[in-house]
Amino acid sequence: DARVTQTPRHKVTEMGQEVTMRCQPILGHNTVFWYRQTMMQGLELLAYFRNRAPLDDSGMPKDRFSAEMPDATLATLKIQPSEPRDSAVYFCASGFELSGNEQFFGPGTRLTVL
Amino acid sequence: AQSVSQHNHHVILSEAASLELGCNYSYGGTVNLFWYVQYPGQHLQLLLKYFSGDPLVKGIKGFEAEFIKSKFSFNLRKPSVQWSDTAEYFCAVNTKSGYSTLTFGKGTMLLVSP
Numbered sequence: 079d080a081r082v083t084q085t086p087r088h089k090v091t092e093m094g095q096e097v098t099m100r101c102q103p104i105l106g107h108n109t110v111f112w113y114r115q116t117m118m119q120g121l122e123l124l125a126y127f128r129n130r131a132p133l134d135d136s137g138m139p140k141d142r143f144s145a146e147m148p149d150a151t152l153a154t155l156k157i158q159p160s161e162p163r164d165s166a167v168y169f170c171a172s173g174f175e176l177s178g179n180e181q182f183f184g185p186g187t188r189l190t191v192l
Numbered sequence: 193a194q195s196v197s198q199h200n201h202h203v204i205l206s207e208a209a210s211l212e213l214g215c216n217y218s219y220g221g222t223v224n225l226f227w228y229v230q231y232p233g234q235h236l237q238l239l240l241k242y243f244s245g246d247p248l249v250k251g252i253k254g255f256e257a258e259f260i261k262s263k264f265s266f267n268l269r270k271p272s273v274q275w276s277d278t279a280e281y282f283c284a285v286n287t288k289s290g291y292s293t294l295t296f297g298k299g300t301m302l303l304v305s306p
Contacts (some may be wrong), residue, residue, distance in 0.1 A: 111294075120297075126293050148288075179292045180238060
């Protein structure tokens with residue numbers, strides 16, 4: 079049963095610290111997405127990769143957030159420095175573009191910045 | 193840019209009641225449409241999807257949705273809800289433009305009382 083995995087599942091950190099979230103997409107998928115979910119804003123797209131190349135990161139605060147795919151099995155989302163307003167659940171999703179763009183979501187990382 | 197609106201933020205029903213959740217999108221071209229469900233504390237899971245063909249789509253757990261192109265709508269229905277259907281439901285749209293990103297609605301929280 080192929081699944082998207084994310085680590086860590088929970089992260090509590092102090093303001094100013096660096097946070098790195100990791101995602102392993104489903105093997106064979108060629109698109110990866112990072113979303114942030116909050117009560118106020120709902121689901122927001124932060125970044126989108128196709129074949130490991132970043133295609134859209136317009137939803138991401140550029141000054142502190144960065145997203146990369148060092149290889150096809152790993153996507154990372156980094157926040158440096160973190161701020162309390164970054165507290166949210168961060169979801170990674172993957173898909174295969176020729177299959178109608180259905181996205182499969184990971185379990186999320188719940189981030190709390192104190 | 194496309195947008196998705198879900199009419200109800202919260203819906204409360206008793207078990208065995210019928211459910212209809214509204215979803216409208218704004219995009220003039222051809223679309224793929226999705227309903228995702230998020231059970232408390234869990235990640236988003238696909239309920240059903242529409243790509244083409246029969247506008248009445250059946251998904252898992254007895255859910256169905258009807259695509260009405262003239263109304264730009266993709267409403268979710270279930271004839272008889274169960275307590276286990278308590279969850280947040282998200283409508284999403286993707287345009288068939290080669291870009292894989294999904295635009296999500298704000299979500300509808302469904303609470304089913306036993």
